[in-house]
Amino acid sequence: MTRTYLKKATPVTATATTSSPVDVPAIVRSVIDDIRRDGDAAVRTYSVKFDKWSPASFKLSAAEIDDIVATVPQQTLNDIRTVQANVRRFAEAQRESLKDFEIETSPGVFLGQRNNPVQSVGAYVPGGRYPLLASAHMTVVTAKVAGVPHVVGCTPPIRGEIPKATVAALHLAGADEIFILGGVQAVAAMAVGTQTMRKVDFLAGPGNAFVAEAKRQLFGEVGIDLFAGPTEVLIVADDKADPFVVATDLLSQAEHGPDSPAVLITTSEDVGLKTMAYCDEQLKTLCTADIAGVSWGNLGEVVLAKDLDEAYRIADEYAFEHVQILTENPREALDKMSHYGALFLGAQTCVSYGDKCIGTNHVLPTRGAARYTGGLWVGKFLRTVTYQEVRNAEASGELGRLCGRAARAELFEGHARSGDLRAHDHLGDDHDWIKR
Known part of the structure; x- marks a missing residue:
């Protein structure tokens, strides 16, 4: 399609000053490997290196959270609650649109669907250039509406200080644990687990190029929301x-x-x-x-x-x-x-x-x-799973015959025999291999 540009992008290209660009994948891989091997010790090393942050504990206690939230201006807290109510209302409507169901596809054959929540989620809330406390609403509130029982929130220190409004947002959203920890070290710790951080099943939330690359490398070991740029x-x-x-x-x-x-x-x-x-x-x-x-x-x-x-x-x-x-x-x-x-x-x-x-x-x-x-939506935190039950003997036998023919067309003899056995037991079919 021909386009007429009144203004066209002119991306900056590499120059002599950037002839040796940072190898993001290699750096991220090294951090993940170190944390996988050394756990909390590696997390602390990288937190000091990247954020100059080494508290007695990266995890905030309940008392510390209460003290931090108490310092946040009341108007900010009210606004956080209002925004989270808006996010929750929409996420609840999304959840209600996803139905569990069971149907009888033929006499005695029942097929069903369930939407089961992920059991543990790691929510990353960035804080480098800006304290993106809105990301706490989007990740934690949505996960909780989906029914996730345990959500870990991680957010980095900003210029050596705890981002108080972000902590308040994570707490009010329903985070079960809050860590002041940023970057690849936070994402890796949540994904692989350490002595003090339980391994999660799913990672959510935006971040810089290093965080995005960490999620890419960890995908498969854990689920992720998106490869965000x-x-x-x-x-x-x-x-x-x-x-x-x-x-x-x-x-x-x-x-x-x-x-x-x-x-x-x-x-x-x-x-x-x-x-x-x-x-x-x-x-x-x-x-x-x-x-x-x-x-x-x-x-x-x-x-x-x-x-x-x-x-x-x-x-x-x-x-x-x-x-x-x-x-x-x-x-x-x-x-x-x-x-x-x-x-x-x-x-x-x-x-x-x-x-x-x-x-x-x-x-x-x-x-x-x-x-x-x-x-990201409430469905990302749900696993749509199916189940099957055959309650009618004749239906099981007929399915067994169909299964036998279908499986042998693909040269799967073991599969075929599972079908043969039901056809034998319920319809009396004779098969030479069945010798009880």
């Missing part, structure tokens, strides 16, 4: 869109990090040009311009489409994490688009609502993963 935002706008709103919302996501792409697809050249001008103007006063300006400058794009149908097709090609629709009829995108992590419809709805407070989950697919998966 840098935050992405894409806006589809028509000629009725307000360029000032478009610019504001693009920069709101660009401030996540210098590697966060922000894309506008518009049917109006005027909207595109004015949006670019407003971005330049707003960056003069935005306190996070040192980050947002880099991502907008290097990775920002403005694409001109001939009509909205083409705009939606281009947007689907990007398959971005966040897609915002600023058009006269925004709900049209529900039918026109397929590939997105979350859709935000109309000027009264912004991506920041999804990030911080509206109730849908903000852990979403990036780097094109929206083509094959959705984001």
Whole structure:
């Protein structure tokens, strides 16, 4: 598809100063191996190395949690409770949409489905550049609604201090244990277990490149929510869109990090040009311009489409994490688009609502993963399992005959004999190999 760019991304390429890039997979592999071998001792070594953090215990006691929460401003606590209520309400609706059932497929043959929660989850809440306490809502609250009995929360110290609001968010969300521990050492400790941290079955939560790589390497040993990359935002706008709103919302996501792409697809050249001008103007006063300006400058794009149908097709090609629709009829995108992590419809709805407070989950697919998966939701913490029961002897015999024929077509004689035996016992079929 031919595209007309009013602004095209110009990603920074490696230079002489970056000719020896950090080997993230190798570093992560080494940390995981050390923690697997040396447990808590290795965790402490890496916590000192990466975070300069070595408390008597990484795990907070109940008394310490109470003392920390007591120092958080009441308005912040009230807001945490309100946001978590929104997340919980939506997660509960998701859980109610997943039904256990049992059906009788033929006389005497019963097949069923159960949705059983994962038994233990490790929730990672980042805290490097920003204290992302909203991630506590998205991971812990959702896991608890799913019925997970034990959730461990890990969050790093920030500049040598305990992130008090994040601890409050983890506690109010229902975390059963809270550790002030960050990075690969936290993820690895939760995944493999140590002397003081029980091994979990599932890891959830966003993080930097090292955390993402740790989850990738540990996947299989434990389950994970997503292979998450840098935050992405894409806006589809028509000629009725307000360029000032478009610019504001693009920069709101660009401030996540210098590697966060922000894309506008518009049917109006005027909207595109004015949006670019407003971005330049707003960056003069935005306190996070040192980050947002880099991502907008290097990775920002403005694409001109001939009509909205083409705009939606281009947007689907990007398959971005966040897609915002600023058009006269925004709900049209529900039918026109397929590939997105979350859709935000109309000027009264912004991506920041999804990030911080509206109730849908903000852990979403990036780097094109929206083509094959959705984001974190209550179903990620559930295992949909099946069961079977044949209560009718004649039905068991008939299934045995079918099984025998089907298995021998695939040359599985042992499978066939399991079927033969039921056909013999319940229908009287004669088989030479059956000699009790």
